[in-house]
Amino acid sequence: MIQLELMAAQQLTPTICLIWLRIYLFRIRMLPFFPNSVKGEIMKKGFTLIELLVVITILAVLAGAALPYVQNYVEESRIAKAKTDLEEIARALAVYETREGDYPDLGAPADGLSDVSQLTGRYLNKSPIDPWGRPYVVDINAGSVYSTGPDRDDTDPAGKYDNISFPYQPPLALVSAKWIDRNQSGSVDAQNVPDQIQLTFSRKLSKASADCTQTNLAAWLTISPDGQAGSEVDITDFVQHVGEGVYDPVILTSNPKVMVLSLNDNYDPTVDPEILLGAAYIYVDDPTGTDADATTDLDNLSDLATNLSLQDQNVTILPQ
Numbered sequence: 030m031i032q033l034e035l036m037a038a039q040q041l042t043p044t045i046c047l048i049w050l051r052i053y054l055f056r057i058r059m060l061p062f063f064p065n066s067v068k069g070e071i072m073k074k075g076f077t078l079i080e081l082l083v084v085i086t087i088l089a090v091l092a093g094a095a096l097p098y099v100q101n102y103v104e105e106s107r108i109a110k111a112k113t114d115l116e117e118i119a120r121a122l123a124v125y126e127t128r129e130g131d132y133p134d135l136g137a138p139a140d141g142l143s144d145v146s147q148l149t150g151r152y153l154n155k156s157p158i159d160p161w162g163r164p165y166v167v168d169i170n171a172g173s174v175y176s177t178g179p180d181r182d183d184t185d186p187a188g189k190y191d192n193i194s195f196p197y198q199p200p201l202a203l204v205s206a207k208w209i210d211r212n213q214s215g216s217v218d219a220q221n222v223p224d225q226i227q228l229t230f231s232r233k234l235s236k237a238s239a240d241c242t243q244t245n246l247a248a249w250l251t252i253s254p255d256g257q258a259g260s261e262v263d264i265t266d267f268v269q270h271v272g273e274g275v276y277d278p279v280i281l282t283s284n285p286k287v288m289v290l291s292l293n294d295n296y297d298p299t300v301d302p303e304i305l306l307g308a309a310y311i312y313v314d315d316p317t318g319t320d321a322d323a324t325t326d327l328d329n330l331s332d333l334a335t336n337l338s339l340q341d342q343n344v345t346i347l348p349q
Contacts, residue, residue, distance in 0.1 A: 104179065107160035108193065111176045114157050115195035118145055118165055118174045121152035122197035134169055141170040141333065170333035172198030172232055198232055201332040202339040205229040206311050206346045208304075209289075217304045223276055223292040226268065226346060228311065232332040233285040240328070241278035241288070243270040244319045249330045249338075256308030256345075264311065267304065269293055310343040 122132055125148060135143045144164050149156045159165055159176040166183070167174050171194075177183050178191035208217060209225040217224055228250075243265050250264040268290040271277050276291035298304070316338040318328025330338045 107179070110160045111178075111193050112195070114159065114165065115174055115176065115193065118148070118153070118157070118167075119195045119197035121145075121148045122167065122174060125152055126198075132167060132169055141168065143167040143169060145174070168194075168334070170233075171336070172196055172332070172334070200339055201230060201232045201234075201336055202342060203228060203311065203313050203344050204231050206344045207349055208306055208346055209349050216298065217292070217306065218298055219292045219294055219296040223269075223294060223296065225276075225292070226290045226311070228288040228290065228344075230286045230288070230338065232336075234280055234288065235326065235329075235331050235333050235335065236280060238277060238279045239271060241271050241280070241290075243273070245328050245330075246270050246278065246290075248315045248318050248328070249313060250311055251314040252304075252309065252311045253343075254302040254304045254309050256305060256310055260302065263314070264290070267292060267296060267301075304346065306346055306348050309346045311346060312343045313338045313340045316340055 125132060132143065133147060134141060135146070143166075145153065145156050145167060157165060161177070161179060161181050163177050163181050165174055165176055173194045173196045175192050175194035178193050180191055183192070205228070207227045207229070209227055210217075211224050212218070212220050212222045214220055246268070247263040247265045251261050252264045252267060253261045254267065269276055269278065269292070274291075274294045276294075278291070279289045281287045281289070313330060316330040318330065326335050329335070332338075
């Protein structure tokens with residue numbers, strides 16, 4: 030009989046358990062209001078073994094029902110703490126790069142990953158550890174900082190990639206275009222030495238100077254020489270590509286955020302469309318390159334983490 034009672038109790042839902050528990054608690058609370066004769070009888074009998082076992086079973090069921098909620102609350106609190114830490118670290122990294130340049134790659138060999146130790150002191154009070162006991166990781170190539178998350182694993186062995194990440198750099202985009210008067214003529218021309226257009230991106234480019242072929246440049250960049258939408262053409266109508274002339278395009282090895290394009294040797298503003306500084310603009314047209322395929326990085330205008338550049342954002346060409 031006792032065994033049957035216990036088996037029945039184990040099948041109880043949390044709601045029914047609460048009802049049963051309230052009945053027992055009500056019985057205890059109402060004890061002082063019973064007549065002395067009844068009260069004495071109840072006190073004499075006490076609780077039966079079955080009643081005690083049922084109550085214990087009810088408490089176990091309620092505890093089991095509450096446990097997942099407690100665990101979820103703890104995990105959510107840890108994730109919230111990690112996100113707060115990451116935001117603070119990202120702000121510190123942004124200030125560091127503004128004052129001191131690119132954050133150093135401390136890996137041996139260099140792998141694009143680093144810790145936050147270089148921020149300690151001037152930018153952070155201490156090097157924080159994530160809520161799961163692992164150090165935060167700076168992904169220099171991706172311009173982000175991350176925690177390896179609840180599984181404490183930077184890989185994805187079981188299809189559960191739970192890293193928590195926060196960017197400290199903006200997405201890859203063309204942010205400035207500057208005219209460089211190399212021949213000091215005071216106008217945009219190619220006399221003796223062609224003038225240049227210096228393009229600066231928000232992140233380091235994954236491409237090298239040799240990738241600035243005619244087909245790639247024509248796909249990547251569009252220029253409006255007079256600032257009018259109807260005059261937009263691909264940039265190779267105005268600048269040299271790899272192998273065309275003496276002044277090939279250059280992506281600086283010292284600062285891969287910068288691409289320098291030289292005007293065509295035969296550019297003549299009295300014959301060709303004039304580039305009007307302060308009105309002319311350039312934008313990224315198709316960062317996927319000539320194959321229009323974002324999955325192949327061979328001709329993509331992308332950063333070191335293979336993120337494509339933002340497109341269709343006009344950037345005015347300004348004088349130096």
